[in-house]
Amino acid sequence: MKFLFVGTNPENTGAATHFVALAQAMVEAGHQVSAVVFPDGLIAHSLAHSGVRLYPAKFRNVFDLRGYRATFKAARELRPDWLVGNFGKEYWPLILIGRLLGIPVALFRHRTPAMSRISGYLLPRLAQRFFAVSQHARQAYLDRGVPAQLVRVLYNPVNMNLCRPDAQRRNAILHRLGMPRDVIVLGYFGRIHGSKGIHTLLEAMDGAMAQEPRLHCMWLGHGPDSQALGERIEAGPFAHRHHMLGWIDEVHPYYSAISMLAFPSIATETFGRVSVEAQAAGAPVLGSDIGGIPETLSPGVTGLLLPPGDVAAWRDAILRLCDAQVREPMGVAARDFVDSHFSTRVIASEFVRLLGNG
Template sequence: MKLLFVGTNPENTGAATHFVTLAKAMSEAGHAVEGVVSRRGLIGEGFEAAHIPIHYSAFRNVYDVRGYTTVLRRVRAFKPDWLVGNFGKEYWPLIACGRLTHTPVALFRHRTPRMSKLSEYGIPRMAQRFIAVSNYARNAYLAWGVPPELVSISYNPVDTAQFRPDPELRALVRRELGIADDAIVLGYVGRMHGGKGVTTLMRAANEAMAVNDKLHVLWVGNGIEENMLHEMAASSGYAQRHHFTGWVADTERYCNTMSFLAFPSVEPETFGRVAIEAQACAAPVLGSNIGGIPETLQDKVTGFLIEPGNVAAWRDAIISLCDPARRDAMGQAARAFAIEHFGNAAVARDFEALLNRPHHSRPHGHHAHA
């Protein structure tokens, strides 16, 4: 199968990571893949690192002639079986290019906020595949009035060769951070703002630190509440056991360092890629029972689902995973779970099957795992 991925947003987001990893997964599975990408940002860098042929261009808006010219030129030369898009500003241009060249179009939707009435009606009906990244997101689109047969599910792939247990890297990063080898490291990866539940996690972690003197917290990311978290850590009495990295691109270094991960959002998440990345590194996950997060782990097997915003419940769950026997068993199950359901090979297999099925047959994807 030939696939032309078109993603010209110069951004560093989960959607961009999804786009790169899916393209890489399809290439590894033996499909011919090319990309039309921006010269700046994660997507271009990721395609280049994966040795996927790339052609630079951009869609500043739906009328940008440069983008159309590049895509149409590549379609005529490459003759792809599918155009694959990931970003809202490219939905209508790709549909137009697909119609002009008789090439089917597969479009991913990563967000649940509503589109314009025209886009909500037209895009799922005019694209040959309209794809949600979780069952939670799919249900949101059905609530818009999109017919169920038009919305498929394809979960985010995670490169489990990149995100894997690495004891040497774990020891190296802990030394860099000044964390003892035998410490228990609770990790957080993501933006730091109110909807992410970071203050709930800070309070719960501080209460758990009072119970277990080996517990540390590793904060990876930045955001508008970062300074507040620094202040809460400084006044907690456990400042030396809170470690802040700021924003980083290579999160696999830090996922490897963690004993387990917290995903404490108090507002719905469409999915939760970081939960899969952590599990691929054999780190169990504590996740809020909200939005698409329950689809990213197996409750009581690879981690625990917890009531959003409930400090006492989060404290108790953190203390529970300080038990090494429980944590190790869950970590082994987490790695197996990530490979089976979200590894490159599994997602490439399922995405190929999704593209090959008849257009109006019943949508399918992975089942929810909560």
């Protein structure tokens, strides 16, 4: 099949990561993929050497005629079997261009409904395929009155090779950060914001560190609460065992360095790519039992689901996974779980199947 993906968002977002991973998955599966992308942006750089033909374009907003012109030209030249969109500002342009050229349109929505009532009503009905990225997100559209048959679910694909466990890489990162090889590392990868449960996690970690001297915490990300979190860590009793690394463009090597991942959100999450990527690297996940997070792991097998905001429960769960006899079998099961449910091979096949079903 031939696909034209359209994604001119220049920023590093979850939707951008999904766009790149799905385009690469389709190439790996033997399909012909082209993409209209923001020139010199994250998506363009990520797809530059992946076998995807790139067309530079910008959509500042839904009314940007330059974006229409570039996308229309690419679609008319390529005549793809499907137009694929990931970002809200391109939904209506793709619907219009698809109608003009007679090309079906598949749209992905990465958030629970934040669109206007009109768009939320019309887009699932006008696109030939409308995808939510979790059952939780799908239910939000059904609750708005969108017919169930119009909203399909396709999870985020994960490249198993990028996220593979790598002992040499782990040792190099630990050495650079001044941690011994026998350390137990809990990782937090994400936005540093109160809604992500970072303060719950910090309290739970300090409680667990008081009982487990080998336990360290690695914080990857930035956000509006970075300074406040850093100040709390510095004022606490275990500041030397917390490692705030800030924003890192290429996080995949760091999954190899962690023993477990925490996903402690107290606000609803649509899905949770970091949970899946960590498991692909053999790290079990402690996740809040909220939103789409439960769909990313197998509770009791590849990780644990915990009540959001419950410091004692998180502390006890962290200590439980400090036991190698509990943690290591979960890590093995986690990689198998991701390979079976979220690998690029599985998601590419499922995407084609869903496109073929009326």
